[in-house]
Structures are given as structure tokens and as C-alpha cells.
Amino acid sequence: MLPFVKFGLSLFLLSSLWCALSVTAAPLRRVRPSDATWPSVTEWEKLKKNVGGRLWPVKDPLSACRKNTKSKACFEALSLMKNPFYVQEQPGGTELSGWFKAWDSSLSRYVVEARTTQDVVAAINFARTKNLRLVVKGGAHSYLGQSNAPDSLLLWTKNMNKITLHNAFTPHDCPGKPVPAATIEAGANWLQAYDAITTRGRRYVQGGGCTTVGVAGFIQTGGFGEFSKRWGVASAGLLEAEVVTSDGAVLTTNACTNPDLFWALKGAGASFGVITKVTLQTHALPKYFGSAEMKIKARSDIAFKKLLKEFFIFYRSNLLNPNWGEKIVIRKNNSLEISMLCQSLTKEQMMVIWKPFSEWVQKQSGDLETSSSLTLSVVPAEKWWDYAYLTKTMPQSIKTDQRPKARKKFWWKNSNREVGLYIQGADSLWIPKKFLSGPSLDQLVQALFDASRLSPLELHFNKGLAGASKAVIEAAKKTPLNPVMIDAFALLITSKGEGKVYKNIKEHEPNLVRAQKSAKRVQKAMAVMRTLIPSGGTYNPQADFFGKNWQQRAWGPHYKRLLFLKKRYDPVGLFVGRHYVGSEFWSDDGFTKIQK
Ligand SMILES: Cc1cc2nc3c(=O)[nH]c(=O)nc-3n(C[C@H](O)[C@H](O)[C@H](O)COP(=O)(O)OP(=O)(O)OC[C@H]3O[C@@H](n4cnc5c(N)ncnc54)[C@H](O)[C@@H]3O)c2cc1C
Structure with a gap:
């Protein structure tokens, strides 16, 4: 070949390669209604037909208030929005109304109300082929605003909520001893699950404490309930899940079938697909559930620190075990609010357990006042x-x-x-067990004291597995959650917010000046705690929206594997949201792929 022909050919090849590169280098952007490539009316009609007619434009539950805040219709709408069940029955509703500088509850353009797995498949295929931003909503309780986005297609599972109890369940193609279980469709909330499984079925399932949280949404985060020190991380009880991935495939996942995906679903699930149903192991009910409540106020800072230390010593020797969960709240007015829950104990046993602490408090009457003295109660477990x-x-x-x-x-x-909370700031951090003794305990008490001057602190003891049985810990290791939670005795959560306020509703707007101040205080409080515990990670669904290094904090050493699986199961990035695996490659609004 003549040299100039060769040169010309190379140039041609180079330029076409450059063209190809330029084409691929153009950022992928999901389409919005204003784009020419937004689906046509005919295309939407076709989708509507494919989902049994259940495709609608999303209505604003507060539309009456946007027109006139003084109207009767607005008054009624605001009153209904105080009811979390009503809120989650609205495709356009979210439990929280937003987060300062992070997100405001917003409406998708259209909603598919899924009733079957095939509806989910149709919505996913449509979103993928039409290049739409897809959001998935079940119970609508995301703190991070992951289940709402303007200009998106909403896949709403709320009304997929069938529950089936099994006396003996074996996961598909996964031989093993059959166990009692319950299969719960994606949109059921925990109240529906407990009603079927505990109240009527006389069994226990490890779920969440809040009745309105969605089951699938909860399980895919890991999920901790009051008695997780006894029955474990909720997702560790997952025996099988059906999931629709971004290519529209319906996959059965369990320990033997698609085990990688099964593992990822147990703590990072929303990033990988839409779960259509979960099968969770159920357990024999204990005889009782019970509660121990007390409010104590210290008369001085020194007395308060002494009280905190004494409580932790008492906690370490009496409550750090599978029987006890729930929380304490530490406030800047030097008050300690104790709301602990227990399982399997009689009232007499509870009295013996609490006696040393309650007597100690009584002896400190010069330093402490009990604004509400120790109240112990038990309830038959099936009545819980x-x-x-x-x-x-x-x-x-x-x-x-x-x-x-x-x-x-x-x-x-x-x-x-x-309900209707506008978050000003929030974050969470696991506290290792070693801080319950020796000089570390003094450091912890001092840090909690300092941080509580800035923002109220909650210690959720059931959201850390120190004190749990070996079996519970081994099962938790099979989830992708940050392993620091295994050795943690509690999850520290701090948050500030303003209740029942909504952006763009006159006279019901959040106070942004106050929000700015509160956000700073929350950040400073957490900085105090993270200085003491720099590698305490975070629990992703209750993490700081603006938290740095969120991948490491939420999943620790597991992030690399999660990212690898993300590329395998969702190569097109259909499932994108705040703190989703791989969302660092997308713009904050989830519309544009970023080259990194
Ligand atoms: C009041 C309140 C109490 C809470 N209590 C606890 C608690 O006790 N323990 C605890 O561990 N957590 C708790 N959480 C956190 C809560 O469990 C998570 O935010 C959970 O993800 C909410 O699920 P949802 O379906 O209700 O919310 P949604 O907002 O509908 O969904 C939350 C996330 O899950 C995704 N998702 C929903 N359904 C599916 C599905 N079928 N397949 C795949 N992804 C899905 C959404 O896309 C979104 O990313 C609480 C939250 C709130 C607001």
C-alpha cells in the first residue's frame, strides 16, 4: 500500500475513532419532560396498557394549599398529612417533607402503581429503553429522599402487599432444613406484617419498630428492630427474595441461587433492582415483651457525667445481652431519658435487673431528680x-x-x-463496645457530654450487635453492612428538625435561618464524636446526607465488591439515588452520568 494511502487511512481511522470517543464522551443524561426524546403520548399509553391501566400523572397531596392556605381544602389536606398511613397512600407523599439544602419532597411526572411482578418488569423496561430517571417507593420513609425525584417515573409498590405464612420453607434449589417463614410482598408495611405474623400467626419476625416503614425498603438497608440483639439484623433473616434487575429479568435470589446479588440485597438493595417479595424466617414468640422507662435530670454538669458513667456501667453488666434493646436520649439540660425494651423477661426479673441502678439513683437525690421514676411493664408478646x-x-x-x-x-x-419532619441535620455513628470500660468510658462520657451541648443524642442499643449471640453475629457477617456494627454496643444518632412544615406552602414553610444554625450544631456534635471514634462508620439509612466518604462509612471493606456487583447487575445505572452504590458516578439529581 502506498504510504500516503496508509497515512490517509490511519487519519480516517483516527478521526472515526475520535468521533466514536466524542459520542461516548457526551455525558449520558436521563430525559426530562421538556426534552424532545421524552416518550410520546402513544408510548405512555402503551405502558399504561402493559400495567393494567395503573399509570397516572402524580398528584400533589398539598395542591389545595399551593392555591390558598386559608381554604378549607388546605386545612383538611394539612390535617391528613399528619397521618403517616395517609401520606404513604399518596404516590406523591413522603414521610419526611425534606432536608435542609439536601432535598424537598417532589413529584414524579408519572407513577406506575405496581400490583404484580410483571408491572414492575414493564416499568423497568420502559424506564430503561426511554432513558428515564426511575425512582422506587414503598413505605416512603427514606431519610435521604431516595424515593422521590422531579421529572422521574415513579414505580410505587405500596399496593403489592400480600403476606403468606409458611410452616416449613425451603429456598428454591437450596437444600437445607425447612424453617417457618413468611413471604411478604414489596409494598407491605411492618404493621401489616406484624398483624399477620404476630397478632394472628403467633410468630415473631425481626422487622422494624416503626409500623409505617415499608418491609422491602427496610430489609434492603439491613434493618434493625427493638430486639435485633436477640434475632439479629433483619436482612440476616432473609431466606429468599425475588428481584427485577435493570434488564427486566426476574431473578430468584437466595444463599444458593444468585448468591452475590442475595448478599448485596441485604444492606445495599435499592442499588441493584426492585425487590418484589421477600421471604423472612419467623421465630417462636417469647412469652413477654416489656419496657423500662425512666427520666432523670442532674442538677450539675459533674453530676450528669457521673450519672452517664453509672448508667453505662449498669448497662454493661445488666443489659448488654440479647434480652435488651432500644434507646436512651441525652439532652443538653442534663437529662437522661431511658426507654429500654426487653423480651422473654417477667416483671419480677426486670425488677431484679434494674434494682442496682434504681437504688443508686435514689441515693443521689442531692444531685439528681427523677422527673419520671422507673416504670416497668410487660405485655404478652402476641399483643405487642x-x-x-x-x-x-x-x-x-x-x-x-x-x-x-x-x-x-x-x-x-x-x-x-x-411525620412531615423537615430535617435540619442528622447523622449516625456506631460506638464500639470497648468504650464501655476503663479509661475509654471516661472519654466516651466526656464526648457525649460535649456533643449533647450541641444536639440531642440518641443511643440505639439494638442497632449494634455487641452482646448478641454467636449465631446472630455470624448471620450479620453475611450482610454487606459495615462490620463495625458487629462490635458496636449502640448506634449513636443525632438529628434536628422542624415538624409539620412544607416547602412552598405559605405560613407552613420551614424556618431556614434556624435550619442553618441547627445543621451546624449537628455537624459540630458529630465532629466531637467522630474525633473520639474516627472509624465508627454510619448506618446508611440514618446517615448524614452530606457525609464524606459515605461509601466507606456505610459498607466499609465491602464497598469494592458492591461496586463490582453494581456494574454486573445494573450496568446502565437505572437505580441511582443518594448514597446508592455507584451513585458517585452520577450527578446529585441522578440525571447525568459523570465521567470520573
Ligand atoms: C420514622 C422512621 C423510622 C425508622 N425506623 C427504623 C428502624 O427502627 N430501624 C431501621 O433499621 N431503620 C429505620 N428507619 C429507616 C428505614 O427503614 C429506611 O429508610 C427504609 O429504607 C425505608 O423504607 P420505605 O419503603 O419505608 O421507604 P421508601 O422511601 O419507599 O424507600 C426507601 C429506599 O428503599 C428503596 N426501596 C423501596 N422499596 C424497594 C423495593 N421494593 N426494592 C428495592 N428498593 C426499594 C427506595 O427506592 C429508597 O431508596 C426509619 C425511618 C423512618 C423515617
Whole structure:
């Protein structure tokens, strides 16, 4: 070949290669309604037909207030939005109204109300082929705002909520001893699950404490409930899940079939596909569940630190075991609020356990005042979630759904704060067990004291597995959660927020000046704690939206493998959201792929 022909050919090849590179280098961007490539009316109609007619534009639950905040319709809408069941029954609703400078509850353009796995497949295929931003919503309880995005297609699973109990379940193609279990469809909330499994089925399943949280949404984060020190991380009880991946394939996952994906679903699931149903192991119910409550206020800073230290010593020797969970709250007015829950113990046993601490507190009457003295109560375990029993015997602990057609729905009073909450700042951190003794305990007490001057601190003892059985710990190791939670005695959570406020609703707007100040205080409080415990990680669903190094904090050494699996199961990045595996390759709004 003549040299100039060769040269010309190389040039041609080079330029076409350059063209190809330029084409691939153009950032991938999901389409918005204003784009020419947004699906046509005919295409939407086709999708609607494929999902049994259940495709709609998303309605704004607060539309009446956007027009006139003084109207009766607005008053009624705001009142309904105080009910978390109502909120999650609206495709456009979110439990939280937003997070300062992070996200504001927003409406997708269209919603597919999935009732079957085939609906999920159709929505995923449509979103992928039409290059749409897809969001998935179950119980609508994401703190990080992952289940809402403007200009997106919403896949809403709320009404996929069938529950089936099994006396003996064996995962598909996975031989082993059959165990009792429950199969729960993606959109069921924990109240529906507990009603079927505990109240009527007389079995225990490890789920979450908040009745309105979605089951699949919870399991895919890992999930800790009141008694996780006894029955483990909720996702460790997952026997099998059906999941639809970004290519529209319906996959059965369990320890033997698609085991990699099964592992990833147990703590990073939303990044990998849409779970359509989960099968969770159930357990024999203990005889009782119980609670121990107390509020103590110290008269001086020194007395408060002494109180904290004494409580932790008591906790270490009496409560750091599979029987006890739940939390304490430490406030800047030097008060300690104790709300512990237990399983399997009688009231007499509880009294013996708490005697040393309660006597110690009494002896300090010069330094401490008990604004609410120790109250111990027990409930037959099968009544723990029983609407009829609770409304009769503990009406002060719950709020009930008052709508005429609402059947037996309640939520705990202590989770009422979150409904319509606008988060100003929040973060979480696992605290290793070593801080319960020796000089580390003094350091912990000092740090908690200092941090609580800035923001109230909650220590959730059930969200760390120190004190759990070997079996529970081994099962937790088979999840992708940051392993620091195994040796942690508690998860520290701090958050500040303003309740029942909504962006762009006059007279009900969040106070942004206050939000700015609170956000700073939360950050400073966590800086104090992270200085003491730099490698304490975080629990992703309750992490700081702006947290640095979030991949490492949430999943620790597992992130590399998760990212590898993300590329395998979702190479097109259909499942993108705040703190999703691989979301560092996408813009914050999840629309544009970033070259890194
Ligand atoms: C009031 C409140 C109490 C909470 N209590 C606890 C607690 O006790 N323990 C604990 O561990 N956590 C708790 N959380 C955190 C909560 O479990 C997580 O935020 C969980 O992801 C919420 O799931 P959801 O379906 O309700 O929310 P959604 O907002 O609907 O979903 C949350 C995330 O899960 C994804 N998702 C939902 N459904 C599916 C599905 N079928 N397949 C794949 N991805 C899906 C969404 O896309 C989103 O990324 C609480 C949160 C709130 C607001």
C-alpha cells in the first residue's frame, strides 16, 4: 500500500475513532419532560396498557394549599398529612417533607402503581429503553429522599402487599432444613406484617419498630428492630427474595441461587433492582415483651457525667445481652431519658435487673431528680402489635388512624415527630463496645457530654450487635453492612428538625435561618464524636446526607465488591439515588452520568 494511502487511512481511522470517543464522551443524561426524546403520548399509553391501566400523572397531596392556605381544602389536606398511613397512600407523599439544602419532597411526572411482578418488569423496561430517571417507593420513609425525584417515573409498590405464612420453607434449589417463614410482598408495611405474623400467626419476625416503614425498603438497608440483639439484623433473616434487575429479568435470589446479588440485597438493595417479595424466617414468640422507662435530670454538669458513667456501667453488666434493646436520649439540660425494651423477661426479673441502678439513683437525690421514676411493664408478646389490645390498655403510647374507612392502624407516639419532619441535620455513628470500660468510658462520657451541648443524642442499643449471640453475629457477617456494627454496643444518632412544615406552602414553610444554625450544631456534635471514634462508620439509612466518604462509612471493606456487583447487575445505572452504590458516578439529581 502506498504510504500516503496508509497515512490517509490511519487519519480516517483516527478521526472515526475520535468521533466514536466524542459520542461516548457526551455525558449520558436521563430525559426530562421538556426534552424532545421524552416518550410520546402513544408510548405512555402503551405502558399504561402493559400495567393494567395503573399509570397516572402524580398528584400533589398539598395542591389545595399551593392555591390558598386559608381554604378549607388546605386545612383538611394539612390535617391528613399528619397521618403517616395517609401520606404513604399518596404516590406523591413522603414521610419526611425534606432536608435542609439536601432535598424537598417532589413529584414524579408519572407513577406506575405496581400490583404484580410483571408491572414492575414493564416499568423497568420502559424506564430503561426511554432513558428515564426511575425512582422506587414503598413505605416512603427514606431519610435521604431516595424515593422521590422531579421529572422521574415513579414505580410505587405500596399496593403489592400480600403476606403468606409458611410452616416449613425451603429456598428454591437450596437444600437445607425447612424453617417457618413468611413471604411478604414489596409494598407491605411492618404493621401489616406484624398483624399477620404476630397478632394472628403467633410468630415473631425481626422487622422494624416503626409500623409505617415499608418491609422491602427496610430489609434492603439491613434493618434493625427493638430486639435485633436477640434475632439479629433483619436482612440476616432473609431466606429468599425475588428481584427485577435493570434488564427486566426476574431473578430468584437466595444463599444458593444468585448468591452475590442475595448478599448485596441485604444492606445495599435499592442499588441493584426492585425487590418484589421477600421471604423472612419467623421465630417462636417469647412469652413477654416489656419496657423500662425512666427520666432523670442532674442538677450539675459533674453530676450528669457521673450519672452517664453509672448508667453505662449498669448497662454493661445488666443489659448488654440479647434480652435488651432500644434507646436512651441525652439532652443538653442534663437529662437522661431511658426507654429500654426487653423480651422473654417477667416483671419480677426486670425488677431484679434494674434494682442496682434504681437504688443508686435514689441515693443521689442531692444531685439528681427523677422527673419520671422507673416504670416497668410487660405485655404478652402476641399483643405487642395488637390494635385492639393497645387501644384498650396503652392508648397513651399510640396514635390511631381516625379516617372512617381505616382499619386498625396505629403508629407509636414516639415516631409521630417524623411525620412531615423537615430535617435540619442528622447523622449516625456506631460506638464500639470497648468504650464501655476503663479509661475509654471516661472519654466516651466526656464526648457525649460535649456533643449533647450541641444536639440531642440518641443511643440505639439494638442497632449494634455487641452482646448478641454467636449465631446472630455470624448471620450479620453475611450482610454487606459495615462490620463495625458487629462490635458496636449502640448506634449513636443525632438529628434536628422542624415538624409539620412544607416547602412552598405559605405560613407552613420551614424556618431556614434556624435550619442553618441547627445543621451546624449537628455537624459540630458529630465532629466531637467522630474525633473520639474516627472509624465508627454510619448506618446508611440514618446517615448524614452530606457525609464524606459515605461509601466507606456505610459498607466499609465491602464497598469494592458492591461496586463490582453494581456494574454486573445494573450496568446502565437505572437505580441511582443518594448514597446508592455507584451513585458517585452520577450527578446529585441522578440525571447525568459523570465521567470520573
Ligand atoms: C420514622 C422512621 C423510622 C425508622 N425506623 C427504623 C428502624 O427502627 N430501624 C431501621 O433499621 N431503620 C429505620 N428507619 C429507616 C428505614 O427503614 C429506611 O429508610 C427504609 O429504607 C425505608 O423504607 P420505605 O419503603 O419505608 O421507604 P421508601 O422511601 O419507599 O424507600 C426507601 C429506599 O428503599 C428503596 N426501596 C423501596 N422499596 C424497594 C423495593 N421494593 N426494592 C428495592 N428498593 C426499594 C427506595 O427506592 C429508597 O431508596 C426509619 C425511618 C423512618 C423515617
